[in-house]
Amino acid sequence: MGERLPPMQPDDDLEELMVGYQQGNSEAAAALIERVSPMLHRYFMVQVVSRRFAGDLLQETWLRIHEGRNTYRPGEPVLPWLYAIARHVRVDGYRKVQRVESRERQVETLPEAGPPPPDGRAPDLQAMLENLPESQREVIVMLKVSGMSLEEVARATSSSVGSVKQKAHRAYEKLRGLLEGFTRTGQGRAT
């Protein structure tokens, strides 16, 4: 089912693909799906509440993107528009699951955040972000994985630039503390 894909970088021609998609160009639509899906999938994977259903949420997001594609305005950045929809799919998905599982007591056990691997290997983003609150995790994914600007993240999350900055700052503080803790533990073990 799963396939390792190269990391996705935001590209300038996403707007072009989106306009092609609006005009009914199936090649542009297919290219857009291929390009954006890994980012969106990763967004669902780093959120604890959506991880179990990341594949379903990705599919649901594309259906909603398709339904609302006329509301994208050419010239506007594509990623905030896409992420705003994905974010609502995630929230709705959480409520939907709550309804379905209302009689079950769901206890989500958070795995411990892992230390960064030795030099040369990329650390696991999902494990690194485990200890952050969902809202901070969301901001970090949009900023660092999708390469969105503070303004774009603010638009996607319906919040202010100040609020996004504050969340990113708090996330960095927490990550710094965790990473320093790992470094100290590693050094202690070494001596």
Add this chain to the structure above:
Amino acid sequence: MMDGDVDDILKRAASAPHEVDREAIKRASDLILPALKPVRPLPSTGVVALTLQVIFVVVAILGATALGNNGIRVLNKLQALLIFAALGVSARLASVAAASEMVPAHPKRIAPPVLLAGATGLFVLVFGVLFYDYRLDRFVREGLSCVGAGLVYAGMAGLLIWLVLRRGYILDPAAAGLAAGTLAGLTGLGMLELHCPILKSLHLMVWHTAVIPLSALGGYLAGRMVHDLGIKRKAAEFMQ
């Protein structure tokens, strides 16, 4: 450890290959691509807001024409100027707020709850400053009649506003309902200002102004209902 170090580690982590659910991508492609049709992008927020303002003006004028333009005749120039300027500004802000809800990630200039509080407060203030007749005779009877008429026209405006809003893709139906309900309430109030000849301060401050929050509440509840029904429907689909 500095922020730059955390940044480097995050960048390395973000650039690592990510395992994607290819099945989900294929399912999405299979659903979308075969039935792909061109769509016309939504007009700009300014154009949509202008359309909503036209609804506001037309419904208010038609309503007052149907019931009688008795209110505008008894207002002096200053009263008419201030009341209709306040209505124009509030309706403009409400139109932009409602139009903004139609597009995901559209920057929000004014949050719908702030809009509602601002518009309601503004009219309490305007009526309080302009009118000094504090008599309370027939307060409830006259008031209920005005609120009823205002809400009927607010409801009509609300339906027309909804016809415009449904062309967009609303992510937060409750917020959109609140903004649309506020605009519809302003339409009802506009109709009352053209129609109602009662210039008692408390009648205006309580009953005329009440059309705005009551209509906004209706819009909010309608939006919530639409949202909840959508979630219930999806939960039912999920369980099948």
